[in-house]
Amino acid sequence: MSIFEYNGSAVVAMVGKNCFAIASDRRLGVNLQTIATDFQRIFKIHDKLYIGLSGLATDVQTLYQRLVFRHKLYQLREERDMKPQTFASLVSAVLYEKRFGPYFCMPVIAGLGEDDVPFICTMDCIGAKELAKDFVVSGTASESLYGACESMYKPNMEPEELFETISQALLSSVDRDCLSGWGGHVLLVTPTEVQERTLKSRMD
Amino acid sequence: MAIRGNWMYENNGGTCVAIAGADYCVIAADTRLSVGYSIYTRDYSKICKLADKCVMASSGFQGDLKALQKNLAAKHLIYQHQHNKQMSCPAMAQLLSNTLYYKRFFPYYTFNILGGLDSDGKGCVFTYDAVGSYERVGYSAHGTGAGLIIPVLDNQLKSPSPLLLPAKDAVTPLSEMEAVDLVKDVFASATERDIYTGDKVEILVINASGIRQELMELRKD
Numbered sequence A: 001m002s003i004f005e006y007n008g009s010a011v012v013a014m015v016g017k018n019c020f021a022i023a024s025d026r027r028l029g030v031n032l033q034t035i036a037t038d039f040q041r042i043f044k045i046h047d048k049l050y051i052g053l054s055g056l057a058t059d060v061q062t063l064y065q066r067l068v069f070r071h072k073l074y075q076l077r078e079e080r081d082m083k084p085q086t087f088a089s090l091v092s093a094v095l096y097e098k099r100f101g102p103y104f105c106m107p108v109i110a111g112l113g114e115d116d117v118p119f120i121c122t123m124d125c126i127g128a129k130e131l132a133k134d135f136v137v138s139g140t141a142s143e144s145l146y147g148a149c150e151s152m153y154k155p156n157m158e159p160e161e162l163f164e165t166i167s168q169a170l171l172s173s174v175d176r177d178c179l180s181g182w183g184g185h186v187l188l189v190t191p192t193e194v195q196e197r198t199l200k201s202r203m204d
Numbered sequence B: 001m002a003i004r005g006n007w008m009y010e011n012n013g014g015t016c017v018a019i020a021g022a023d024y025c026v027i028a029a030d031t032r033l034s035v036g037y038s039i040y041t042r043d044y045s046k047i048c049k050l051a052d053k054c055v056m057a058s059s060g061f062q063g064d065l066k067a068l069q070k071n072l073a074a075k076h077l078i079y080q081h082q083h084n085k086q087m088s089c090p091a092m093a094q095l096l097s098n099t100l101y102y103k104r105f106f107p108y109y110t111f112n113i114l115g116g117l118d119s120d121g122k123g124c125v126f127t128y129d130a131v132g133s134y135e136r137v138g139y140s141a142h143g144t145g146a147g148l149i150i151p152v153l154d155n156q157l158k159s160p161s162p163l164l165l166p167a168k169d170a171v172t173p174l175s176e177m178e179a180v181d182l183v184k185d186v187f188a189s190a191t192e193r194d195i196y197t198g199d200k201v202e203i204l205v206i207n208a209s210g211i212r213q214e215l216m217e218l219r220k221d
Helices: A057-078 A084-097 A142-152 A159-175 B062-083 B089-102 B146-156 B176-193
Strands: A010-015 A020-025 A028-030 A033-036 A042-046 A049-055 A105-112 A118-123 A129-132 A135-139 A184-189 A194-199 B015-020 B024-030 B033-035 B038-041 B047-051 B054-060 B110-117 B123-128 B134-137 B139-143 B200-207 B210-217
Touching: A010 A049, A010 A105, A010 A118, A010 A142, A010 A159, A020 A042, A020 A049, A020 A105, A020 A118, A020 A159, A042 A057, A049 A057, A049 A084, A049 A135, A057 A084, A057 A105, A084 A105, A084 A118, A084 A129, A105 A135, A118 A135, A129 A135, A135 A142, A142 A159, A142 B146, A142 B176, A159 A184, A159 A194, A159 B146, B015 B054, B015 B110, B015 B123, B015 B146, B015 B176, B024 B054, B024 B110, B024 B123, B024 B176, B047 B062, B047 B089, B054 B062, B054 B089, B054 B139, B062 B089, B062 B110, B089 B110, B089 B123, B089 B134, B110 B139, B110 B200, B123 B139, B139 B146, B146 B176, B176 B200, B176 B210
Parallel strands: none
Antiparallel strands: A010 A020, A010 A135, A020 A184, A028 A033, A042 A049, A049 A105, A105 A118, A118 A129, A184 A194, B015 B024, B015 B139, B024 B200, B033 B038, B047 B054, B054 B110, B110 B123, B123 B134, B200 B210
């Protein structure tokens, strides 16, 4: 079994009309055994920037701590928050530093940039960025997520519809993956507010 | 076929899907035949009509599929001579299972879906693995794009999912038009993300009046 499948994960982000949504599953496993059902994979960098990390759980936590540290330093020096595009480049650089002994993580970055234009991107474990205009996926359930998102996504969805779409896509996909599931965590971010919700699904 | 050492198979890619309705059955498969990163042809049918109300679609190694189709057609002909009637879909399902298990130790590398109408006129779909293990289900998909398609069918068909326990009668309440539209949608989505799926999709609809065929164009890249 691959090191990326050791803990099991599913993360997805989608772009809507002046908003974005980022969602993940909540299972933490060790091979076939489930250890926790409330594991956090999506982290806040600042009010309008979130990062979801799939892959090996220990690297998820370490990488998050390192990135938050770098962002806090940036805030002290620049006296402002990082733009999502800049943060994506930072994550890419941090990952590539470890090119020959990588962090086993595939990040999904979602944020509202200048003029509140939504920005999403994903990268592989050594920092190759993939910018997308519609949705990005990551984790053991990524193939199912690609299929579900491709069918369910429409451009320019309003926040409520976007929330419904990303929830349905996540739930259908993790139901077909034994390593992810045990509910979902969805964050919907608009220029004025952040809605955070927990989804209940098949608990297995 | 490049036979390296003693590896006797190759995967020709492609995806097939079937959905069972109250009085119809939809079966679809793309028409691309590939090997590695090359395309052999854009116009290859993976669907075979085995009996009046019974159609089989398969993905996997198309050489084995051709042999399997010939085998089943011959057995069906013998059945017709002996019983003076066509085989029903559940009977053909059992025959296919036995034919596959007969080659348990040198299998047909085909992942089959059998679709048709049972003796009550209700849609039925039987899904198989390579060695003949089968189950009657409400919908199924096999092939390189199956992982992309199945979650969408789970979500959209509003029929009891095969994952539920206890197992329920899994025929979808959707109408025939809605089911065909859904099949077209899922193939379009699978084509976007799977390199082995594309070119065209051949959709067969089996209902009381017979078998209707439709071809839809897909992305060719």
